[in-house]
Amino acid sequence: MTTAELIGADPGWLITVKALLVFVVCVVLTLMSVWGERRLVGRMQQRPGPNRVGPFGLVQALADGVKLALKEDLIPAAADKIVFVIAPIISATTCFMSFAVIPITGPVTLFGHKTAMQLTDLPVGVLYVLAIASVGVYGIILAGWSSGSTYPLLGGLRSSAQVISYEIAMGLSLVSVFIYAGSMSTSDIVAAQTSWWYGVVLFPSFAIYAISMVGETNRAPFDLAEAEGELVGGFHTEYSSLKFALFFLAEYVNIIAVSALATTLFLGGYHAPPFLGFTENWLGGWFTAIWFFSKVLVFFFVFVWLRGTLPRLRYDQFMQFGWKVLIPVSILWILVVATLRVLSLQGAPRLVVVAFASAVVFLIMAVNIGFENAKKKKLEAIVDNADAPSFSLPQLPVALTSINVSNNKEGVDRG
Amino acid sequence: MAEIEPLKNSERDLTKVEFSQVDQPGSVGLLGHLKGFWITFSTIFKKPETVEYPEVKAPTQERFHGRHQLNRHPDGLEKCIGCELCAWACPADAIYVEGADNTEENRMSPGERYGKVYQINYLRCVFCGLCIEACPTRALTMTNEYELADDSRAKLIFEKDDLLGPLRAGMLMPPHPMYPDMTDTNYYKGDVTQAHPSQDVNK
Ligand code: SF4
Numbered sequence: 001m002t003t004a005e006l007i008g009a010d011p012g013w014l015i016t017v018k019a020l021l022v023f024v025v026c027v028v029l030t031l032m033s034v035w036g037e038r039r040l041v042g043r044m045q046q047r048p049g050p051n052r053v054g055p056f057g058l059v060q061a062l063a064d065g066v067k068l069a070l071k072e073d074l075i076p077a078a079a080d081k082i083v084f085v086i087a088p089i090i091s092a093t094t095c096f097m098s099f100a101v102i103p104i105t106g107p108v109t110l111f112g113h114k115t116a117m118q119l120t121d122l123p124v125g126v127l128y129v130l131a132i133a134s135v136g137v138y139g140i141i142l143a144g145w146s147s148g149s150t151y152p153l154l155g156g157l158r159s160s161a162q163v164i165s166y167e168i169a170m171g172l173s174l175v176s177v178f179i180y181a182g183s184m185s186t187s188d189i190v191a192a193q194t195s196w197w198y199g200v201v202l203f204p205s206f207a208i209y210a211i212s213m214v215g216e217t218n219r220a221p222f223d224l225a226e227a228e229g230e231l232v233g234g235f236h237t238e239y240s241s242l243k244f245a246l247f248f249l250a251e252y253v254n255i256i257a258v259s260a261l262a263t264t265l266f267l268g269g270y271h272a273p274p275f276l277g278f279t280e281n282w283l284g285g286w287f288t289a290i291w292f293f294s295k296v297l298v299f300f301f302v303f304v305w306l307r308g309t310l311p312r313l314r315y316d317q318f319m320q321f322g323w324k325v326l327i328p329v330s331i332l333w334i335l336v337v338a339t340l341r342v343l344s345l346q347g348a349p350r351l352v353v354v355a356f357a358s359a360v361v362f363l364i365m366a367v368n369i370g371f372e373n374a375k376k377k378k379l380e381a382i383v384d385n386a387d388a389p390s391f392s393l394p395q396l397p398v399a400l401t402s403i404n405v406s407n408n409k410e411g412v413d414r415g
Numbered sequence: 416m417a418e419i420e421p422l423k424n425s426e427r428d429l430t431k432v433e434f435s436q437v438d439q440p441g442s443v444g445l446l447g448h449l450k451g452f453w454i455t456f457s458t459i460f461k462k463p464e465t466v467e468y469p470e471v472k473a474p475t476q477e478r479f480h481g482r483h484q485l486n487r488h489p490d491g492l493e494k495c496i497g498c499e500l501c502a503w504a505c506p507a508d509a510i511y512v513e514g515a516d517n518t519e520e521n522r523m524s525p526g527e528r529y530g531k532v533y534q535i536n537y538l539r540c541v542f543c544g545l546c547i548e549a550c551p552t553r554a555l556t557m558t559n560e561y562e563l564a565d566d567s568r569a570k571l572i573f574e575k576d577d578l579l580g581p582l583r584a585g586m587l588m589p590p591h592p593m594y595p596d597m598t599d600t601n602y603y604k605g606d607v608t609q610a611h612p613s614q615d616v617n618k
């Protein structure tokens with residue numbers, strides 16, 4: 001029985017319970033991840049991070065949330081009131097929605113009902129996630145626009161440009177997964193990874209997805225939208241109190257959501273790592289949730305690690321990287337993957353497949369060598385031109401002239 | 416000697432001029448990037464440098480500029496003579512001094528004058544220590560105390576009472592007369608080492 005059939009039989013109350021669970025899990029994960037991030041970044045900078053509120057500072061995020069809620073809620077006079085209020089709501093709701101199609105566990109029993117911890121299973125689940133992510137951009141751009149202020153507008157434009165361009169690379173990186181899994185439904189993709197994770201088989205896709213998910217979530221080193229030195233707070237500069245808290249929540253839920261998607265598509269979802277498959281039956285199948293969340297947390301750790309290590313990119317470098325590197329590379333990769341897939345599906349002999357794969361590798365190496373040579377030549381050309389320019393120069397000081405006189409081998413008397 | 420004519424550009428062999436080549440750091444390879452990641456990762460397991468401040472107080476350097484103190488002579492008389500040099504030296508205009516005459520009935524310091532009103536405004540003070548350098552009697556010095564936060568402006572203007580050093584062993588609370596047969600010069604020379612019983616007039 002597939003997951004789709006399994007959860008298709010869910011009664012209404014079970015769906016409600018699951019929706020509630022997904023929501024609670026998201027919020028708790030967010031609170032914990034805010035705390036975890038601050039602690040981790042702190043340790044990376046050789047300081048302890050928040051450790052005052054509660055044991056190990058665990059309640060810090062909650063305390064911050066309460067503090068934010070008690071702050072005065074300002075709406076600037078120049079703001080477009082309705083849009084200003086709607087924008088954070090869009091941001092916060094959309095990021096929760098993408099969690100609906102993420103399979104958190106395999107088949108389990110919940111209140112005596114056989115089901116799987118996945119709210120719903122769409123045949124186009126991954127497309128749905130991408131669509132929701134795009135709607136989330138509205139939150140950002142509307143917030144920037146409706147604030148009636150310059151910095152939010154610039155920040156909003158920046159982050160929407162960023163999110164949109166990285167979404168293209170992200171979408172393209174997923175195509176090869178679709179090709180291999182033969183499905184766009186998240187549960188089918190997880191099921192297709194029982195033997196090999198796509199993070200290994202389709203490593204280039206995984207790498208591209210990993211990079212673009214950082215760009216997509218506006219996180220360091222791609223957090224140009226919140227470049228404090230240039231744009232103050234970016235699109236949420238004018239927001240305060242709960243509305244700001246919503247954006248804050250959205251940012252972290254988004255991180256968890258893209259990490260969850262990456263886990264689902266590339267790291268085998270709720271499946272146990274190789275050789276630990278027997279653990280999947282522990283606790284009546286609930287143990288798979290632990291695998292799922294540990295994988296998500298690994299992604300989250302990488303997010304924090306990136307933030308602790310890399311400086312922010314310049315905007316033009318960032319856009320150049322997205323459009324001139326990530327997108328062409330993913331398109332080429334899709335061509336390769338599609339060809340390989342068609343070859344193997346049509347039962348082409350192994351030799352042909354291997355020959356094609358090695359041809360591609362050789363081609364890449366040849367292009368790379370040519371590229372390096374051109375770079376070297378260009379550098380040499382620059383060194384060759386290091387002579388004096390041909391245009392006239394200002395007069396050198398007299399002192400230098402007299403040195404020239406003494407060095408004058410032709411014996412011309414200069415005085 | 417005739418005037419030196421500067422060379423014309425065409426006469427200079429500019430192609431031979433050496434342009435100094437500066438080594439650029441250039442781009443780091445993949446390994447260089449990984450090194451950065453390794454640094455942040457390994458730091459996680461190092462001991463944080465943080466001092467948990469309110470519970471743990473790291474001692475300051477010996478000559479740290481903290482709160483001021485008005486010192487006393489070994490018999491308890493104040494060292495301050497109300498000369499206002501500290502106030503004049505202060506770049507932040509943080510000190511206010513009002514001097515007054517010492518009388519036989521009301522003697523606070525050896526010599527003619529003493530500081531009647533002495534205030535330091537810690538909202539203005541920048542802890543530069545120029546007042547300490549200016550003081551001719553070493554009446555004003557600085558302690559290592561740095562916990563000077565408070566919740567109102569008035570509380571941060573320290574009066575003479577707040578600044579005066581404590582009475583130590585052998586000291587008597589002024590006003591009281593000077594040590595018998597000693598002048599203010601003896602005081603400054605350090606000839607007075609403790610109070611004389613005859614000085615104890617307040618008993
Ligand atoms: S330390 Fe400097 S600023 Fe403070 S009272 Fe003395 S002279 Fe003024």
Ligand code: SF4
Binds near residue numbers: 495497499501530551
């Ligand atoms: S503290 Fe020193 S400089 Fe200031 S008034 Fe007193 S004696 Fe003069």
